[in-house]
Amino acid sequence: MEILDGKKTSAQVREELRREVEQIVSAGHRPPHLVAILVGDNGASITYVNAKVKACQEIGFRSSLIKYPAEVSQGELLDKIDELNNDPTVDGFIVQLPLPVHIDEKLVTESIRPEKDVDGFHPVNMGRLAMGQGVLLPATPAGIVELLRRYDIATSGKRAVVVGRSNIVGIPVSLLLAGKYPTGNCTVTICHSRTENLAEITRQADILVAAIGSPHFIKGDMVKQGAVVIDVGITRQPDASKKSGFALLGDVDYEQVAPKCSYITPVPGGVGPMTIAMLMKNTLTAMKMYAPHSDK
Numbered sequence: 001m002e003i004l005d006g007k008k009t010s011a012q013v014r015e016e017l018r019r020e021v022e023q024i025v026s027a028g029h030r031p032p033h034l035v036a037i038l039v040g041d042n043g044a045s046i047t048y049v050n051a052k053v054k055a056c057q058e059i060g061f062r063s064s065l066i067k068y069p070a071e072v073s074q075g076e077l078l079d080k081i082d083e084l085n086n087d088p089t090v091d092g093f094i095v096q097l098p099l100p101v102h103i104d105e106k107l108v109t110e111s112i113r114p115e116k117d118v119d120g121f122h123p124v125n126m127g128r129l130a131m132g133q134g135v136l137l138p139a140t141p142a143g144i145v146e147l148l149r150r151y152d153i154a155t156s157g158k159r160a161v162v163v164g165r166s167n168i169v170g171i172p173v174s175l176l177l178a179g180k181y182p183t184g185n186c187t188v189t190i191c192h193s194r195t196e197n198l199a200e201i202t203r204q205a206d207i208l209v210a211a212i213g214s215p216h217f218i219k220g221d222m223v224k225q226g227a228v229v230i231d232v233g234i235t236r237q238p239d240a241s242k243k244s245g246f247a248l249l250g251d252v253d254y255e256q257v258a259p260k261c262s263y264i265t266p267v268p269g270g271v272g273p274m275t276i277a278m279l280m281k282n283t284l285t286a287m288k289m290y291a292p293h294s295d296k
């Protein structure tokens with residue numbers, strides 16, 4: 001069993017990005033600029049946004065963090081999005097999810113210009129991905145296939161089973177694994193809460209992606225000997241023994257499953273760090289595609 005080290009691989013990707021930014025800036029171009037909008041004081045969201053700002057600083061991106069109280073009106077948020085859409089100094093921006101219930105996440109997502117949608121959540125970017133013409137790919141799915149690629153894991157012709165059908169992970173990772181890409185050409189089955197005989201299907205997986213959001217859901221008897229297992233779960237559980245005050249639980253029962261795997265992602269330190277790295281990559285891509293001639 002080999003661990004797919006997302007922390008190490010993410011650091012490699014970020015180092016490659018840092019070098020590319022160094023070259024871009026020494027050629028007289030301004031660095032890429034990522035803006036993050038944070039609404040409210042959800043602890044997990046604050047952690048995620050801080051990780052993104054830190055990654056920008058290390059790579060040499062410009063970053064801006066715009067914070068609103070949880071009570072901000074939808075109109076005020078949409079006005080800010082409109083401003084960022086039209087600001088030529090901003091290459092990409094994200095609105096950290098989840099949003100308070102009085103704000104319509106779908107409306108917010110659809111208000112972001114697709115060219116600046118570095119989360120890749122806009123229907124235009126999802127549609128491009130579905131048609132095999134994706135440019136700004138959702139960061140978690142992109143991070144998963146990047147891990148497969150960097151560990152030289154063969155996917156062509158393999159049976160992939162994705163458990164979970166969310167718009168941010170299950171659906172787009174299925175499209176990437178099934179598509180005509182170097183880390184694609186899988187035969188993909190999408191399973192979900194209504195799937196009958198789930199274990200029978202997951203046991204057929206050469207590559208199993210668990211994106212359910214239910215801690216330790218995937219047990220040893222649901223996995224084939226030699227499978228590649230990708231754990232996308234990150235449920236927070238209060239834990240006084242951790243310095244953060246909580247433990248992160250994956251969707252895979254690691255103790256039971258790891259001994260059966262050829263490769264497995266840990267939680268933490270697997271898919272999560274790759275998500276951050278791919279968001280950074282999207283921001284550089286957005287600048288290169290859509291603002292290639294801006295001077296410093």
Ligand code: BQF
Nearest residue numbers: 048051097098234267268269270272273275
């Ligand atoms: C790690 C996210 C659900 C909903 C909204 C490193 C992250 C997580 C884990 C991280 C996530 C999950 C992010 C680890 C960003 C991934 O070491 O295991 C990094 O920061 N993520 C997000 O921005 O919004 C979410 C999950």
